[in-house]
Amino acid sequence: MKKIFAMLVAVAFLAAAGFVYAMPKAPAEAIVVKSAKMKKPPVTFEHSKHKFDCAKCHHKWDHKGEPKGCESCHKDKKDGKKLSIKDAAHKTCRGCHRGMKKAGKKTGPTKCSACHKK
Ligand code: HEC
Ligand code: HEC
Ligand code: HEC
Ligand code: HEC
Incomplete structure (x- = not known):
């Protein structure tokens, strides 16, 4: 029984390690998200x-290689089901911050000027 347990632990450990190594790394430095026609900061x-x-x-x-920036698909204007970059960003970013705030959790800004900083 002990042996089986040790084996399971080893397998779980190897699986976790493999998963970590297969993951691409997110950029460590801050990214300034801006598009060509931006009016807001x-x-x-x-x-x-x-x-x-x-x-x-x-x-x-696709869980392979590096993810692409949002603007490679989301452009200035909505295109079919593809939201504009503004709506895509707001839905993802502000959407999560608002939801967490409502739930009383520590989260990011929901006010315009707290994200669009001069
Ligand atoms: C909370 C949202 C969020 C999460 C989670 C996230 N990213 Fe990002 N990522 C972004 C945004 C926003 C950008 C900037 C996109 C842009 O400039 O259009 C970005 C940009 C990148 C870029 C640069 C893409 C380019 O071509 O400029 C890479 C690489 C990247 N992310 C990898 C990752 C990886 C790997 C993870 C998971 C470990 C991750 N990201 C998790 C939102 C996120
Ligand atoms: C490879 C192209 C591609 C990239 C890159 C991409 N999107 Fe999208 N996005 C789409 C398409 C196509 C849709 C239309 C709905 C669908 O097919 O999922 C969409 C829909 C959305 C939606 C609406 C989903 C809904 O519930 O209606 C949001 C929000 C969104 N994208 C945010 C983002 C953000 C933020 C990024 C960058 C971190 C990003 N997208 C990167 C192609 C892309
Ligand atoms: C899934 C939820 C989620 C999404 C999606 C998300 N955020 Fe956040 N954001 C958080 C949380 C949680 C924090 C608080 C992190 C902390 O303080 O450690 C945060 C913090 C921030 C902060 C404040 C950082 C600081 O210095 O304190 C900014 C700015 C921010 N987010 C911008 C964005 C932008 C821009 C996007 C979309 C590209 C985005 N967030 C998407 C959850 C999210
Ligand atoms: C959680 C962060 C966040 C908050 C809060 C937020 N935005 Fe944004 N906004 C973004 C991101 C990210 C983009 C995408 C930037 C780009 O165009 O690449 C964006 C894009 C835009 C754009 C399109 C680009 C431009 O400047 O013309 C406008 C307009 C805009 N936001 C206005 C607002 C207003 C008004 C509010 C408040 C009601 C607001 N935003 C709140 C993150 C935020």
Whole structure:
């Protein structure tokens, strides 16, 4: 019984290690999210403050290679089901912050000027 348990632990450990090594790393430095035609001040995004599943934001990521920036698909204007970059960002970013705030959890900003910092 002990042996089986030790084996299970080893297998679980190896699986976890393999999973970690197969994961691409999120950029360590802050990213300034801005598009060409922006009127509002740009938004600073830090992966280090967002340790969630990558696919939570990079929702079209194939789990291979590096995820692509949102603007490679979301443009200035809505295109069919593809939201504009503004709506896509607001739904993902502000949506999560608002939801967590409502639930009484520590989260990111929900006010315009707290994200669009001059
Ligand atoms: C809370 C949302 C969120 C999470 C979680 C997240 N990212 Fe990101 N990531 C972004 C945003 C926003 C950008 C900037 C996109 C842009 O500039 O269009 C970005 C950019 C990137 C880029 C640069 C893409 C480019 O071409 O500029 C890489 C690589 C990346 N993320 C990898 C990861 C990995 C790996 C994980 C999981 C460990 C992860 N991200 C988790 C939101 C997130
Ligand atoms: C490879 C293309 C691609 C990339 C990259 C991409 N999206 Fe999308 N996104 C789409 C498409 C296509 C849709 C339309 C709905 C669907 O097919 O899921 C969509 C829909 C959405 C929606 C609406 C989902 C809903 O519930 O209606 C949000 C929000 C969103 N994207 C946010 C983002 C954010 C934030 C990023 C960057 C972190 C991003 N997307 C990167 C293609 C992409
Ligand atoms: C799944 C939930 C979730 C999503 C999606 C998300 N955030 Fe956050 N955000 C958080 C949480 C939780 C914190 C608080 C982290 C902390 O203080 O450690 C945070 C903190 C922040 C902060 C404040 C950082 C600081 O210096 O204190 C900014 C700015 C921010 N988020 C911007 C964004 C932007 C821009 C996006 C979209 C690209 C985004 N967030 C998407 C949950 C989310
Ligand atoms: C949680 C962070 C966050 C909050 C809060 C937020 N935004 Fe944004 N907003 C973003 C991100 C990220 C983008 C995408 C930037 C880009 O265009 O690449 C964006 C894009 C935009 C754009 C399109 C680009 C431009 O400047 O023309 C407008 C307009 C905008 N936001 C206005 C607002 C207003 C008004 C509010 C308050 C009601 C607000 N935002 C609140 C993160 C935020």
